[in-house]
Amino acid sequence: MRVLIRNGTVVTAGGTLVADVLTDGETIAAVAPAIHATADRTYDAAGKYVLPGGVDVHTHLDMPYGDFTSADDFASGTVAAACGGTTTIVDFAVQDRGASLHDAVAAWQARAEGRAAVDYGFHVIVTDLPPAREPEMDELVAEGVTSFKLFTAYPGRLMVDDATIFRALLRTAANGGTVMMHAENGGVIEVLQQRALAGGRTDPRQHALTRPPLAEAEATHRAIALAELAGAPVYIVHVSAAEAVDEVAAARARGLPVFGETCPQYLFLTADRYDDDGARFVMSPPLRDRRAQARLWGALAAGELQAVATDHCPFRLADKHKHAEFTKIPGGVPGIETRMSLLFDGGVVAGRFGVERFVELTATGPAKLFGLFPRKGTIAPGSDADLVIWDPDRTHTISAATHHMRVDYNPYEGRVVRGAPDVVLARGLPVAEGGAFVGRAGAGRFLRRAPR
Numbered sequence: 519m520r521v522l523i524r525n526g527t528v529v530t531a532g533g534t535l536v537a538d539v540l541t542d543g544e545t546i547a548a549v550a551p552a553i554h555a556t557a558d559r560t561y562d563a564a565g566k567y568v569l570p571g572g573v574d575v576h577t578h579l580d581m582p583y584g585d586f587t588s589a590d591d592f593a594s595g596t597v598a599a600a601c602g603g604t605t606t607i608v609d610f611a612v613q614d615r616g617a618s619l620h621d622a623v624a625a626w627q628a629r630a631e632g633r634a635a636v637d638y639g640f641h642v643i644v645t646d647l648p649p650a651r652e653p654e655m656d657e658l659v660a661e662g663v664t665s666f667k668l669f670t671a672y673p674g675r676l677m678v679d680d681a682t683i684f685r686a687l688l689r690t691a692a693n694g695g696t697v698m699m700h701a702e703n704g705g706v707i708e709v710l711q712q713r714a715l716a717g718g719r720t721d722p723r724q725h726a727l728t729r730p731p732l733a734e735a736e737a738t739h740r741a742i743a744l745a746e747l748a749g750a751p752v753y754i755v756h757v758s759a760a761e762a763v764d765e766v767a768a769a770r771a772r773g774l775p776v777f778g779e780t781c782p783q784y785l786f787l788t789a790d791r792y793d794d795d796g797a798r799f800v801m802s803p804p805l806r807d808r809r810a811q812a813r814l815w816g817a818l819a820a821g822e823l824q825a826v827a828t829d830h831c832p833f834r835l836a837d838k839h840k841h842a843e844f845t846k847i848p849g850g851v852p853g854i855e856t857r858m859s860l861l862f863d864g865g866v867v868a869g870r871f872g873v874e875r876f877v878e879l880t881a882t883g884p885a886k887l888f889g890l891f892p893r894k895g896t897i898a899p900g901s902d903a904d905l906v907i908w909d910p911d912r913t914h915t916i917s918a919a920t921h922h923m924r925v926d927y928n929p930y931e932g933r934v935v936r937g938a939p940d941v942v943l944a945r946g947l948p949v950a951e952g953g954a955f956v957g958r959a960g961a962g963r964f965l966r967r968a969p970r
């Protein structure tokens with residue numbers, strides 16, 4: 519199939535130009551003014567942007583979490599992604615303690631294959647890394663699973679010690695992989711949680727109070743120091759606290775290969791949400807205050823943070839409300855569908871940064887950091903024809919009544935955003951039009967990612 523998108527303003531991280539885009543099969547054939555070619559389908563994009571499909575490098579689909587499982591599987595989650603303008607996801611395969619890293623990837627392949635509507639890759643969450651298992655990291659990098667998330671939080675479940683983090687960093691320094699860090703001080707948090715519970719304080723507000731910004735900043739600082747000692751890059755996921763941004767920015771100012779991601783929830787929501795039905799906003803790190811929000815927006819504009827991903831980890835309200843005690847509420851919020859519109863509205867429409875930076879944060883930057891560029895994350899001949907015709911003027915009201923995510927609430931319910939995808943193509947085929955899914959479950963393919 520050949521698709522011709524005419525008269526759009528084509529945006530890459532490097533600039534914008536009014537041009538036509540021709541796709542041929544799964545890839546982009548040409549980007550040029552006034553292309554004269556026959557096509558099976560032609561779209562007029564005058565007055566619209568043509569963007570690279572969004573790349574969301576932080577999702578948790580079909581993920582077991584204690585007694586619960588995240589509510590979107592690879593079918594529903596990728597339909598929602600496509601409808602929101604995201605055509606690539608990188609999800610987290612979780613290693614069971616004592617099991618091999620390969621088993622984790624195989625388990626996630628089984629979840630995704632035949633279900634995903636857009637292309638997908640995997641990171642591995644490493645929960646246990648005896649030295650004998652380290653070669654598995656090299657094998658996975660060679661197989662295109664090039665990144666590994668480790669936790670300094672959730673003792674007894676996901677947290678690993680500094681030696682394990684350091685060994686993982688040393689390994690990636692040599693094999694071209696990347697360590698991603700969930701940076702919160704799990705020991706400090708556990709003590710604060712025990713004190714809250716002993717004092718009878720069990721409500722969701724305690725979730726934020728027991729995970730203070732300094733616990734995030736300390737772990738961020740430590741992760742960066744361990745990476746510097748190992749001579750390895752490090753990517754800090756879901757940065758939420760101003761003090762943690764400062765750590766990333768200071769390391770980068772020293773020239774270290776340190777990268778930071780934040781998520782829409784930290785840019786648009788604040789901790790006062792815990793005052794009323796706070797369970798729906800339980801996520802880690804927790805929501806912060808307006809000062810942190812301003813620091814995050816400033817860091818995105820200034821280049822101190824490099825990616826906006828979702829940490830999409832939805833749970834239905836029945837699951838969120840199953841246990842009243844804050845430590846037992848499953849953590850995470852939905853967002854795979856709303857990332858692009860929220861960031862366009864809050865970033866570009868609000869005048870915080872331009873549309874090129876928007877593309878860099880939502881597609882090009884993450885694609886480069888995780889071995890997908892230039893196949894993904896840009897608009898150029900030879901790249902996959904993952905394209906979004908984006909209407910910068912269309913407004914819509916975010917609501918659980920209309921979203922495609924398989925969850926019965928939306929953290930941004932009632933928020934009006936300007937900017938929405940009109941048409942979304944994934945490898946040359948339409949997957950969403952006018953907010954409706956028109957693609958096919960199972961059309962998404964596993965992406966073997968390149969090492970650094």
Ligand code: URP
Pocket residue numbers: 578700756800801802803829831849850851
């Ligand atoms: O609360 C959260 N963020 N849940 C998802 C898992 C994680 O730590 O990213």
Ligand code: ZN
Pocket residue numbers: 700755756802
């Ligand atoms: Zn995390």
Ligand code: ZN
Pocket residue numbers: 576577578829830831
């Ligand atoms: Zn996550």
